[in-house]
């Protein structure tokens with residue numbers, strides 16, 4: 001059985017480190033870091049993520065604000081909310097929660113976000129800095145995977161890393177991070193048109209999966225002794241569970257954990273790290289103002 005990479009514990013360690021820094025600020029009579037979230041509409045998963053962010057902000061001593069607009073909000077109103085937050089000196093950083101209502105253009109929204117307050121690396125300037133290996137706020141989910149690698153002592157230098165998924169929020173930025181000289185992996189990025197996907201995945205020493213396909217990655221895709229990071233998260237109907245559902249990832253955990261060396265579970269793996277990394281970015285933004 002593979003070693004379980006405990007994202008929940010590692011995220012708790014990061015939050016403890018953050019809470020200590022916040023206490024130091026407060027002890028000096030300084031303001032706590034302040035993270036805001038902009039959300040429109042009533043998507044259940046999005047609302048529950050936002051309320052988890054609020055709870056975790058409270059847990060580390062942060063101030064949090066939620067700007068909750070209606071699903072019918074106009075693009076003008078949405079952009080005006082972002083402008084308002086950009087100008088509020090007491091807000092250190094914010095994220096825009098997806099999904100956006102269809103009348104609100106994602107391109108206009110990302111262009112409006114202030115790069116200095118862009119806690120999830122949405123703005124093209126921050127994405128460009130990420131590509132160039134320059135300092136920027138790292139996107140939370142990919143950053144979470146990197147932190148897990150580092151804090152679990154997994155060797156990355158010269159290793160073959162295969163990333164399945166090329167989205168702008170996970171696959172592509174993760175590929176950039178894995179290529180950086182502090183990580184030094186040899187990176188292959190796959191997507192829905194990749195031929196012989198199982199064969200390509202079996203080359204991976206480190207396999208990272210972010211495809212949004214429940215339990216698609218079976219043992220056939222995994223080399224014996226590989227390290228597997230599962231970014232996917234799904235709620236699957238399951239009548240045997242008290243709640244009538246269970247959570248799973250993009251990887252078939254029971255099968256893959258028998259042949260790989262280390263693996264992240266769902267829940268309690270990469271997902272647990274996202275908010276911790278968001279809080280870490282917000283603390284950095286606050287510290288920059290001192």
Ligand code: NDP
Nearest residue numbers: 141165166167170191192193210211212231232233271274
């Ligand atoms: P997207 O839907 O934006 O991207 C999915 C990617 O996977 C695309 O590049 C797509 O290829 C590729 N893909 C889809 N099906 C296949 C297939 N059968 N074979 C090979 N490649 C495939 O997803 P996201 O990146 O936003 O999210 C991926 C997963 O991660 C989801 O389950 C999501 O819920 C989860 N997630 C978790 C987060 C967290 O834990 N905090 C945060 C963000 C996401 P193509 O480009 O060709 O269409």
